[in-house]
Amino acid sequence: GxxxxxxxxxxxxxxxxSAVIKCTYSDSASNYFPWYKQELGKRPQLIIDIRSNVGxxxxxxxxxxxxxxxxHFSLHITETQPEDSAVYFCAASGGGGxxxxxxxxxxxxxxxx
Amino acid sequence: GAGVSQTPSNKVTxxxxxxxxxxxxxxxxxxxxxxxxxxxxxxxxxxxxxxxxAADDSGLPNDRFFAVRPEGSVxxxxxQRTERGDSAVYLCASSLLGTGDSPxxxxxxxRLTVT
Numbered sequence: 300g301x302x303x304x305x306x307x308x309x310x311x312x313x314x315x316x317s318a319v320i321k322c323t324y325s326d327s328a329s330n331y332f333p334w335y336k337q338e339l340g341k342r343p344q345l346i347i348d349i350r351s352n353v354g355x356x357x358x359x360x361x362x363x364x365x366x367x368x369x370x371h372f373s374l375h376i377t378e379t380q381p382e383d384s385a386v387y388f389c390a391a392s393g394g395g396g397x398x399x400x401x402x403x404x405x406x407x408x409x410x411x412x
Numbered sequence: 413g414a415g416v417s418q419t420p421s422n423k424v425t426x427x428x429x430x431x432x433x434x435x436x437x438x439x440x441x442x443x444x445x446x447x448x449x450x451x452x453x454x455x456x457x458x459x460x461x462x463x464x465x466a467a468d469d470s471g472l473p474n475d476r477f478f479a480v481r482p483e484g485s486v487x488x489x490x491x492q493r494t495e496r497g498d499s500a501v502y503l504c505a506s507s508l509l510g511t512g513d514s515p516x517x518x519x520x521x522x523r524l525t526v527t
Contacts, residue, residue: 300470303454305454330512330513331512331513333515333516335518341520342503342518342519342520342521343455343503343518344518345515345516345517348515350513388454388455390454392512392513399445399447399457399458399459399460399468399471400445400455400457400516401457402454402455402456403454404452404453404454405452405453405454
């Protein structure tokens with residue numbers, strides 16, 4: 300089955316700086332890579348996703364890049380703000396289409412004022 | 413519109429008891445997923461329904477866990493003979509198509525504590 304590794308487990312950045320979170324996956328058939336943000340005690344919320352036919356996608360301060368050859372994808376947050384503080388999860392879907400997402404273990408992003 | 417609704421939000425039960433957790437997906441979403449999230453971990457896949465049938469139950473940890481979706485909408489996750497290790501947040505998610513690249517929308521979860 301799919302295996303997703305996520306780094307770092309904790310990331311502390313100064314407000315206004317950029318943050319980068321990286322994930323690798325094992326199943327070359329995976330074709331969908333979403334990122335979820337989870338605040339303490341709340342549900343995971345989709346913030347951006349990318350499909351395997353695209354190398355990069357951007358939405359305001361958030362961007363995701365995908366390298367299918369190397370089987371890794373990254374989340375980039377620019378001009379970080381205090382409200383960006385949360386746990387971020389990457390995920391990958393199996394090539395079978397109907398399978399559930401496999402999640403990474405999460406990155407606790409801390410924005411220092 | 414209404415999002416994914418899960419009840420109860422919290423459930424405390426004694427070891428060995430039976431529990432049922434309910435999920436009401438977004439109206440019109442054909443696919444429904446159950447995940448389990450332990451403290452400090454990412455959600456772990458349990459089971460996926462497409463319509464009324466369980467299309468993939470490979471994530472269920474053992475035969476004490478069972479889930480149904482009899483009318484293709486509301487789903488119930490059932491846990492028999494609960495153990496302390498079952499304590500976690502159980503998340504339900506739904507998606508419009510369930511094609512593997514259709515975004516998942518999560519509920520707030522049920523926090524299960526087995527004493």
